[in-house]
Amino acid sequence: MSDSVQPVFTVAGIRGIENRVMPSADPPLMERAGRAAAEEAFRLTMERPGRVLIVCGPGNNGGDGLVMARRLLQAKREVTVVFDGDLARLPADAAAAYVAWRGAGGKVETELPPPPEEGWALIADALFGIGLERPLTGHYAAWIESLNSFNVPRLAIDIPSGIDADTGKVLGTAFRATHTLTFIALKPGLLTLDGPDHVGNLIVRTLDIDIAEHARPPGHVIDTTLFRDQLKPRLNNSHKGDFGEVGVIGGARGMNGAALLAARAALKLGAGRVLVSLVDERAPSVDLIQPELMLRTPEQVLAQANALAVGPGLGLDERAKAILGEALALERPLVLDADALTLLAQDDDFQRLCHDRSAPTLITPHPGEAGRLLGTDPFAVQHDRVGAAVELSQRYRSLVLLKGCGSVIALPDQRWLINTTGHPGMASGGMGDVLSGLLVALLAQRWPAESALLAATHLHGAAADRLAREGVGPIGLTAGEVCEASRGVFNGWIVQANQNGH
C-alpha cells in the first residue's frame, strides 16, 4: 500500500496506538491534540476574531478542549469553557488539563451561557470523542441541539459528538460541524453513513505519531494511487481484441434500460466489444442511441464474453436463475448486481457455486441487497457497514462493494476501503447499473479484480462530483450523464498518471 494512501482505524486500533505511544510521549498526546485544536481555532477565526466557546465533556475529549482553551487564553484570546463533569471521575490526563486551565486563570461555566453580543467567533465541541458509548440524552443532547443552531464556524474535536466513530451512526443526536479536526488517523464513522453529514471539512492531525511504526491499518481511503499502475496509455499498435469482450445480461421486461446503461458504461470505459443480452423477448434488437452495442442471446453472451456482469434488471424467474447458474459455473471474472444478488441470497446451490469459484466474483449490493445476502435487513447492515461488507466478503468469497454514502469495499483477505467520491445526487435509478458497466469494462480489459473494483467505484463518484461542480446536479443528475462523464475523468487520470515519466 502506498505511503500516501490515508489509513483508517477503528476505535480499537486507535486505542492500541495510544497505548503504545502514550507512556513515552513527550509532549503528552493530549497536549499535542489541544495545541492542534488551538491552531485550528486561530485559523478559523483569523478573519473574525472574538470569543471562542469550548464545550468540554467528562472524558479525554473534554481534556483536549481544556488544553485548547488554555493555549488560546495564553495567546490572549477570549475563551468560554463549559464543563459540568464530575472532577473526581475525570481521567488523569483530562484532570491535569483541568487543573492547568484553572491555574492559567481560566473559568468554568456549568451551563451553556448566552452568546456575547457580537456572537461566538467559534464553537468547539469537545464533549465526546471515540469514547461515546450510548445515545446522547438529557442536557448533553440539549446542548448539542443548541450549538447546532449557531451559524458560526463549528469545530468538532476528534469526532462530532454523537457520531459513533466505528459506524458513522448518530447516537441520539450529533454535533453538526463545519470542520472536524481528527487525531492520529481517520475513523470509519467520519467517512460513512451519517458521518459525512456531520463532519464538514475534515482535517487529520497525526500528532507526530509515525503510525506505520505502531500498527497496520485495517482500512484505507480509496484514491487513484491505489490503482495507478493500471492507468496506462494504450500502445499505438493495438486492436479491439486487446481490450476484451464484455458481456452484460439483464434487462427483463420493463427493465431493458438497466442492462443498456451498464453496457453503455462498459463501452465508454474502453471495452473492445460489448455484448448485451436483454432477457425480454420483445426487447429491441439494437440500441439506437448506442448502436455499437451488440445485442445477443444470453447463451451467446455467456459463450463469448471474457468478463460478465449479470443482474441489472434480470428479473427473478426461472430463466434468470438458469442464466445465473451458468454464469457462476464459468471461470471468468463475474460482476453480480441487483436481481442476481437477490437470487444468490435465496439459493444455497448458487451460494455453493459462488463459494467454489476460482475466478474473481465481485458483488455490488446496496444495503437492501446486502441485508438479503446476510439474512438480516438494511438496518442491521447500516448499523455497521464495514462489518457487513467484511462479512459478505468472507461468506461469499467475493470482492464486495457495499454502496451508499461512503461506499465500503471489502476484500477476501479482510482488508477494507472506504470511497469518499460521490454525492447524494447519485441516489437515483440506474446509477448502480452504470457502476456495474464501468467495473466489467475494466475486468474485460484484464485489470486485476481488486484494482478494477477500486477504480470503478472511485471513478463513478468522481464523475458525479465533476458534474456537480459544473452545475449538472447534484439534484437531477442522471445515470447516463455519469456514464458519459466517467470517460473524461478516466482519460484524465491516465494522462495524470503518466506525467513525469511515471
Ligand SMILES: NC(=O)C1=CN([C@@H]2O[C@H](COP(=O)(O)OP(=O)(O)OC[C@H]3O[C@@H](n4cnc5c(N)ncnc54)[C@H](O)[C@@H]3O)[C@@H](O)[C@H]2O)[C@@H](O)CC1
Ligand atoms: N487517551 C489519550 O491519551 C488521548 C485521547 N484523546 C482524546 O480523547 C478522546 C477519547 O477519550 P475517552 O476515552 O476518555 O472518551 P470520551 O472523552 O469520548 O468520552 C468518554 C466519557 O464519556 C462518557 N460517556 C460516553 N458516552 C456517553 C453518553 N452518551 N452520555 C454521557 N456520557 C457518556 C463515558 O462514560 C466517559 O466518561 C479522543 O476522542 C480524543 O479526543 C486525545 O487527547 C489524544 C490522546
Ligand SMILES: Nc1ncnc2c1ncn2[C@@H]1O[C@H](COP(=O)(O)OP(=O)(O)O)[C@@H](O)[C@H]1O
Ligand atoms: N448519498 C449518496 N452518496 C454517495 N453515493 C451515493 C449516494 N446514494 C447513492 N450513491 C451511489 O449511487 C449508486 C446507486 O446504486 P444502486 O442503489 O444500485 O442504484 P440503482 O439500483 O438505481 O442502479 C451507488 O454507487 C451508490 O454508492
Ligand SMILES: [K+]
Ligand atoms: K467531539
